[in-house]
Amino acid sequence: xxxxxxxxxxxxxxxxxxxxxxxxxxxxxxxxxxxxxxxxxxxxxxxxxxxxxxxxxxxxxxxxxxxxxxxxxxxxxxxxxxxxxxxxxxxxxxxxxxxxxxxxxxxxxxxxxxxxxxxxxxxxxxxxxxxxxxxxxxxxxxxxxxxxxxxxxxxxxxxxxxxxxxxxxxxxxxxxxxxxxxxxxxxxxxxxxxxxxxxxxxxxxxxxxxxxxxxxxxxxxxxxxxxxxxxxxxxxxxxxxxxxxxxxxxxxxxxxxxxxxxxxxxxxxxxxxxxxxxxxxxxxxxxxxxxxxxxxxxxxxxxxxxxxxxxxxxxxxxxxxxxx
Amino acid sequence: xxxxxxxxxxxxxxxxxxxxxxxxxxxxxxxxxxxxxxxxxxxxxxxxxxxxxxxxxxxxxxxxxxxxxxxxxxxxxxxxxxxxxxxxxxxxxxxxxxxxxxxxxxxxxxxxxxxxxxxxxxxxxxxxxxxxxxxxxxxxxxxxxxxxxxxxxxxxxxxxxxxxxxxxxxxxxxxxxxxxxxxxxxxxxxxxxxxxxxxxxxxxxxxxxxxxxxxxxxxxxxxxxxxxxxxxxxxxxxxxxxxxxxxxxxxxxxxxxxxxxxxxxxxxxxxxxxxxxxxxxxxxxxxxxxxxxxxxxxxxxxxxxxxxxxxxxxxxxxxxxxxxxxxxxxxxxxxxxxxxxxxxxxxxxxxxxxxxxxxxxxxxxxxxxxxxxxxxxxxxxxxxxxxxxxxxxxxxxxxxxxxxxxxxxxxxxxxxxxxxxxxxxxxxxxxxxxxxxxxxxxxxxxxxxxxxxxxxxxxxxxxxxxxxxxxxxxxxxxxxxxxxxxxxxxxxxxxxxxxxxxxxxxxxxxxxxxxxxxxxxxxxxxxxxxxxxxxxxxxxxxxxxxxxxxxxxxxxxxxxxxx
Numbered sequence: 001x002x003x004x005x006x007x008x009x010x011x012x013x014x015x016x017x018x019x020x021x022x023x024x025x026x027x028x029x030x031x032x033x034x035x036x037x038x039x040x041x042x043x044x045x046x047x048x049x050x051x052x053x054x055x056x057x058x059x060x061x062x063x064x065x066x067x068x069x070x071x072x073x074x075x076x077x078x079x080x081x082x083x084x085x086x087x088x089x090x091x092x093x094x095x096x097x098x099x100x101x102x103x104x105x106x107x108x109x110x111x112x113x114x115x116x117x118x119x120x121x122x123x124x125x126x127x128x129x130x131x132x133x134x135x136x137x138x139x140x141x142x143x144x145x146x147x148x149x150x151x152x153x154x155x156x157x158x159x160x161x162x163x164x165x166x167x168x169x170x171x172x173x174x175x176x177x178x179x180x181x182x183x184x185x186x187x188x189x190x191x192x193x194x195x196x197x198x199x200x201x202x203x204x205x206x207x208x209x210x211x212x213x214x215x216x217x218x219x220x221x222x223x224x225x226x227x228x229x230x231x232x233x234x235x236x237x238x239x240x241x242x243x244x245x246x247x248x249x250x251x252x253x254x255x256x257x258x259x260x261x262x263x264x265x266x267x268x269x270x271x272x273x274x275x276x277x278x279x280x281x282x283x284x285x286x287x288x289x290x291x292x293x294x295x296x297x298x299x300x301x302x303x304x305x306x307x308x309x310x311x312x313x314x315x316x317x318x319x320x321x322x323x324x
Numbered sequence: 325x326x327x328x329x330x331x332x333x334x335x336x337x338x339x340x341x342x343x344x345x346x347x348x349x350x351x352x353x354x355x356x357x358x359x360x361x362x363x364x365x366x367x368x369x370x371x372x373x374x375x376x377x378x379x380x381x382x383x384x385x386x387x388x389x390x391x392x393x394x395x396x397x398x399x400x401x402x403x404x405x406x407x408x409x410x411x412x413x414x415x416x417x418x419x420x421x422x423x424x425x426x427x428x429x430x431x432x433x434x435x436x437x438x439x440x441x442x443x444x445x446x447x448x449x450x451x452x453x454x455x456x457x458x459x460x461x462x463x464x465x466x467x468x469x470x471x472x473x474x475x476x477x478x479x480x481x482x483x484x485x486x487x488x489x490x491x492x493x494x495x496x497x498x499x500x501x502x503x504x505x506x507x508x509x510x511x512x513x514x515x516x517x518x519x520x521x522x523x524x525x526x527x528x529x530x531x532x533x534x535x536x537x538x539x540x541x542x543x544x545x546x547x548x549x550x551x552x553x554x555x556x557x558x559x560x561x562x563x564x565x566x567x568x569x570x571x572x573x574x575x576x577x578x579x580x581x582x583x584x585x586x587x588x589x590x591x592x593x594x595x596x597x598x599x600x601x602x603x604x605x606x607x608x609x610x611x612x613x614x615x616x617x618x619x620x621x622x623x624x625x626x627x628x629x630x631x632x633x634x635x636x637x638x639x640x641x642x643x644x645x646x647x648x649x650x651x652x653x654x655x656x657x658x659x660x661x662x663x664x665x666x667x668x669x670x671x672x673x674x675x676x677x678x679x680x681x682x683x684x685x686x687x688x689x690x691x692x693x694x695x696x697x698x699x700x701x702x703x704x705x706x707x708x709x710x711x712x713x714x715x716x717x718x719x720x721x722x723x724x725x726x727x728x729x730x731x732x733x734x735x736x737x738x739x740x741x742x743x744x745x746x747x748x749x750x751x752x753x754x755x756x757x758x759x760x761x762x763x764x765x766x767x768x769x770x771x772x773x774x775x776x777x778x779x780x781x782x783x784x785x786x787x788x789x790x791x792x793x794x795x796x797x798x799x800x801x802x803x804x805x806x807x808x809x810x811x812x813x814x815x816x817x818x819x820x821x822x823x824x825x826x827x828x829x830x831x832x833x834x835x836x837x838x839x840x841x842x843x844x845x846x847x848x849x850x851x852x853x854x855x856x857x858x859x860x861x862x863x864x865x866x867x868x869x870x871x872x873x874x875x876x877x878x879x880x881x882x883x884x885x886x887x
Contacts, residue, residue: 258495297402
């Protein structure tokens, strides 16, 4: 049974849908292979990214499939217990729907970083929700130091589809923007930005650019990059050139200042100074670049390391370009 | 041991040590602020980044361990650049209040700022409206200086107190005193000596003391055993330098009328405590008996474990006992009105400030100790008055209360009180015919040391504890295993106290303690009972039970939350 599902996950080439895109079968394999008296399974329904609501959609419409995905893991992994880790809003919305005698629901209010897999484990252990140093990876040493499988809501949803033989390389995309209808769509993985927007009739009829991947952490892409696929959390923000890029950056910065864990200097203080500068609507590019480099190179976790991506790309591809 | 290379230097390294420690041992300076060897690496400041050949990205050297053949660089252009930015960012959250800072002259933030040529106020201070807290009149917490490493939270937890907590509030977290009614500060001051940014400090009474001197009060100083081997550090002397006579000379220059040694108080404590121990052993009542000269430990029992109050020895602590003697016996002898005497203690401790204010310790309505300076605060007074301990000529202690035994001096290290008391117990029970003075089984800085001593047919099971969390363990897990337990709140005992100079670590604590034992070793008088000053005090003053009770004994009370 256990070999069987791992083989299926491997053949399906399912990748984690929480944003990092790590091959799911490798996580499962690592948890299975690690010797331990007890193992844990956590379905991550923190969905803390700015504006992202795809897990909410899945829980609303397909909670049974998500639960059955978790149960496949429970069956495959001996001596395991399962949790669903939900943000406050989702907990109150879905706690009845997700009720299951084999699964414990956990309510959290830890913001964006609270969805990072080791931070959520810390929280369940009663500690502060801040990320742990890796290695060891949580699949070897996670909750209460036991091997722990942490998968996103969407990942578990597709595990159940794969088990039933109903998976054909789909994923969920969320599209939003001031000038389009937007929505949540289940489409093929690997589709390009252009294809997705055209297919869903969200392709704007005037010049625009997009933010692709995540609502705060996604990179800005301009028209010449629309033939690239959407990675990360499958999020596309359609932005027309008439919109104020500063208010968008301010939203990101505000979100990141509130959503980080404050543990390390560059992320806590650097992001705050970025926000300060953006609020003042005056960018000192050298100063900014100094902070970006420090964030990218010296932050403790991926959140800080990835923080420069949206800002740098927006400044370079949109703001400075318009100045030329 | 394995072979590694740091900045081109070939090093044989202990793989159990992190790369930062290895570098420091090999005179390679990797900048760091939040790392402290007493605490699990926080990886918060991000200054100690290194490159490792063959690996992508930068690593924190405080939490990275060496592997065979590892080639490490500590100063690439990228590292230097990001270090500067991180330091500037830390300055942007830290309000510089340098002249009153514990780290003044030794501040690593300032040192790096100068070396790297950075502007420390490039950004406006983020914490300018951040609050200040006072704990028991002993410790100040000025959150506008905090660089968010949370070492204080960890060390407080390591002590078993857990009084400092992280509160998520708005965009940033703050470190706040716990609102939980079951948690309170015991004033041990470990937060003070483990904070890299001077956010915690002792409450300094030196201005008031200067005023008393100016007003022609009869100001008497008494200094604790452990400061004689630590204060030299504030004057760039080697760790463990013994400066007893220099301290006396320095204090005299400040205008003190007399300078006495708290080790004499320790001798008096020893005699009474040994009596009490023998009595309790014979009546088998209120055992185990716990020492009570550490006020943070006393507060811990009174607040967290009041059921054990009867187990504390009721003998006063050395500073209080000697302070009382100064205001009674000494005052009478010298014909001075005790109301005109101001007793200033110099202690390695922040909790002693709290202890000195305890109402029940007053004698004839007067406080036994009026002000308590920490080691660091005395050093600051010296510096302010251009007194350099490393250069000054020493002076002898003042007569009348001039002699202290070696047993009184080792009170400053974990194990010293127990060793001293057992020497005296042997002396009493064996009618002065003792063949063993050194009880090395009590020495060293492990958290819990256990030993058993047989005197005649009495076997005494003893535990020597340093670090409050270890005391908590004994109270909770095996409270009946021992007859006599010495507890010191701070790691290593008073040598590692919260009022001692910074920096501090295991090696420094050991050097301070080793020197105390060396002083004891060189002393002719190594048992409290043989101290002629002690003998005269008993002969002339502590003659009957009533006086002894009044001067040497106290009571403890269950405590409510104070902070």
